[in-house]
Amino acid sequence: MNMNAVICLMSLLSVWMQTGEGQIFQPELTPNAFLATVTSNTVILKQPFGVFDQTCLGCEIWLAAGLCSANGIFDAQVNSSTPNILGLSPYPTAFNPSSKNFFLTRVGLLSDFPCSQSSNDRYFVVGADGQCSGINCNGVLPDGLPVCFKYLLINTNGNLVNSSNWSVNITLPKLLNHQTINDGLSARSGAMVVITAILCAAAGLLLLLFFIMLCITCCTKKESKQISVTDSIRIPRYDTHDLKEHVHPYDNPAYQSDLKNYSTAKTLPRDGAKQKL
Secondary structure (H helix, E strand, C coil), X not given: CCHHHHHHHHXXXXXXXXXXXXXXXXXXXXXXXXXXXXXXXXXXXXXXCCCCCCCCCCCEEEEEEEEHHHHHHHHHHHHCCCCCCCCCCCHHHCCCCCCCCEEEEEEEEHHHCCCCCCCCCCEEEECCCCCCCCCCCCCCCCCCCEEEEEEEEECCCCCEEEECCCCCCEECCCCCCHHHCCCCHHHCCHHHHHHHHHHHHHHHHHHHHHHXXXXXXXXXXXXXXXXXXXXXXCCCEECCCCCCXXXXXXXXXXXXXXXXHCCCCCCCCHHHHHHHC
């Protein structure tokens, strides 16, 4: 047996001795700060890692969820001679005026929640199935009322093997009718009014600057002047005036192939060049 298992067993034994019975855990809200742990109809709880004895083969962990006023009703139902507790209070009618105000939903297999794993980053969302119709579905809770939760260890026959303590009272926020919400100017704070006015003024100023720049651009538009590129004057032959001993003009080998493009003169006349320019 490794050290982690020994520490886990010692901690479980210590809690067992303090409580005097098998109720060794109290459901708590998840410590994950990025989650809305309590909404108007849902609650996010820590998962029950290391809560129950892992020797119960095939056992499953369930959750009893309901109004805190129904805790005594549930405990009385469980302590009675009813062998199967999974159908005590079906969800679709669990919170009707004449109902028991609690329901049971499945969390998972006991083997999926060993003591060696931490539950700080694992959570169970009560009410994740919304307005469901199954007997043991994970439906939403009634808003505006205090609710309580209890983890249950149930065997393959549906009998209760062990259970945790009830959680503390968790009061859900009350949903407001949208028609009763004051959305007029009197419901706005002074800071909100100032920020809204500044943003509106900034948006109007930016729009005005945009139209001013657009008008300036249209009024000062310059006519584009078309620049024509004439053929460059290429001189295939030219005289080297600085060398008196040369009596023949100097032939430029780079333009020997262009001689046919000129008229009879083998050197481009200066007058012709001026005319081209």
